[in-house]
Amino acid sequence: MKYLCLVYLEQQKLHAVPDGECFACGNSFRQRGVLLAAEALQPIDTATTVRVRNGRVSVTDGPFAETKEQLAGFYLLDARDLNEAIQMAAKIPPAREGSVEVRPVRELNT
Amino acid sequence: MAPTDPVHETVNAVYLSDSRRVLATLIRLLGDFDAAEEALHEAFRAALEQWPRDGVPANPRAWLVSTGRFKAIDSMRRQARFDPLDGAGGAADIAVEDAAAWADEEAVEDDRLRLIFTCCHPALAPDAQVALTLREVCGLTTEEIAHAFLTPAPTLAQRIVRAKAKIRDARIPYQVPTEAELSERLGAVLRVVYLVFNEGYAASSGASLTRHDLSAEAIRLGRLLYELLPDPEVAGLLALMLLHESRRAARTSPSGELILLEEQDRARWDRAQIAEGAGLVREALASRRFGQYSLQAAIAAVHAEAPSTSATDWAEIVGLYDALLQVLPSPVVELNRAVAVAMRDGPAAGLALVDAILGRGDLTEYRLAHAARAELCRRLGKTAEARAAFERALALTRQEPERRFLQRRLAEVTGGSDPDQATVDSGPARTTKMGAGRAGPAG
DSSP states (O other): OEEEEEEEEEGGGGGGSOHHHHHHHHHHHHHHTOEEEEEEOOOGGGOEEEEEETTEEEEEESOSSOOSEEEEEEEEEEOSSHHHHHHHHHHSGGGGTSEEEEEEOOOOOO | OOOOOHHHHHHHHHHHHHHHHHHHHHHHHHSOHHHHHHHHHHHHHHHHHHHHHHOOOSSHHHHHHHHHHHHHHHHHHHTTOOOOOSSOOSHHHHHHSOHHHHTOHHHHHHHHHHHHHHHTOTTSOHHHHHHHIIIIISOOOHHHHHHHTTOOHHHHHHHHHHHHHHHHHTTOOOOOOOHHHHHHHHHHHHHHHHHHHHHHHHTTSSSOOSSOOHHHHHHHHHHHHHHHOOOHHHHHHHHHHHHHHTTHHHHBOTTOOBOOGGGSOGGGSOHHHHHHHHHHHHHHHHTTOOOHHHHHHHHHHHHHHOSSSTTSOHHHHHHHHHHHHHHSOOHHHHHHHHHHHHHHHOHHHHHHHHHHHHHTTTTTTOHHHHHHHHHHHHHTTOHHHHHHHHHHHHHTOOOHHHHHHHHHHHHHHHTTOOGGGOOGGGSOOOOOOOTTSSOOOOO
16 A cells, blocks of 8 residues: 655754665665655745635745644655554654654545 | 343353454454444344354354354445455355354454554554543443543544544554564553553542443453463553552542542452452562563552551662653652652651752642642641642642542641641652553542
8 A cells, every 4th residue: 555654854954864864765665666756855945835716826935834844755655554654654764853744545536 | 021031141141251352353354343343243133043043153252253254245245345355255265264263262362462452553543542442342332431531422433433444544454563563562552551540540439430440441451461461561550450449449438538548448458459469560570671560560569568658668669669760750750759758768858859840840730749749848847838839739639539638638737737746657658640641549
């Protein structure tokens, strides 16, 4: 089953997790054949939020919500069950400085 | 009332003794809590119909598991939502499987452990863990649980529905944790059991239960856990609960007034529970693992085996609190240690420790910290400070028996009672419970 691991980290802790570590983590998942996608994100200063209301497109600067910990990246992983997903999430380096939300993916009702 | 027929009685007896085991196995076989519950009811209905006709089966549990599973799979196929959950493809597979194998002792014990660990999975909210455990492992109805926790039944029902949905949608596996995870996962289970026990302990005066005594339920759960997993901390928790429970008859007066540990009639303590608890403590400590429940139980055992407050080995208790602080460093544990130090070294020593805790900003809203301070000040003849501390404690107290107790103490201090009358036996020594992070009544 697919789980999305959303990585949240405070702005000032971004430097505490070197890119090299995250890269190695992603590779390790890839070698195990469980990595479906993973990306680091640029900080929230670069974010833009888009909403469409009554047919009108509104564009605002910044993330959709101001939070202390911000979305820093994601891993989309294939795991047998939640326990395995949790074990994988615990290996993601930012987990020791911030939070990793683990959310199961849902198939759309088409 | 119509006479009950013996087969009907047998079905009832089997329900009482085995329905939880059957449920645990059905959850594994069907992969879904709700499907398993429905299968359980169908199986017992079928038993009521068929056993009078065909006789009670040699292995009732195996029969119930097999019947429940068959009916569930049949129903799922008819609803065209059949999903091969445990590898069983179709009717042919069902016939081939050996029904007796499902009721194999070891498999059943594993299923019961699976159920407990799944209900107490950390991915579920703590109050959901408690509700789900009471419902699925203990068999309490939603109404009984709601009543016991003074929660509206629909809220409780929703909590359980959401928990089951999370198990299903996030795919929380029905498993006993691996060796590596066991200690931490067991911690979650013990926390739930102790929380249930504490709710029962605190509710001893006011909110009484319809059918189930929560403390008794927690002890029953503890016994089950100990039977399935004789881990030292499990032994420790069971011991702790038994030792607390042993004082139930002595800790409130007939009119519902709180009686402090040192004023309790020890003849009313349940010696059988104390003996059992003390035995479990010895076993737990012999493992040299010294977990938080084993140590708290050891402290309770020292109290339980002492003939009186003055004859209690306070030095040993302080030593046990020192060890407990290593595994459970918390201000509440420090507070209880301070109270024990006061008994060993005199009230001034204890007061210094309590003041150090409050001075650094801890426990300032904790009524028992102020109550302890008040008692120590009282014994030292510091009447004005005692009065202020009792008033602070009163302002923070919500439970009626405790309020009345503190009001009496306050009245004694305000009425200018002789501090010299305060003997060792009227000291503030109380065994407050720390595991759940809150203290129960002093006794």
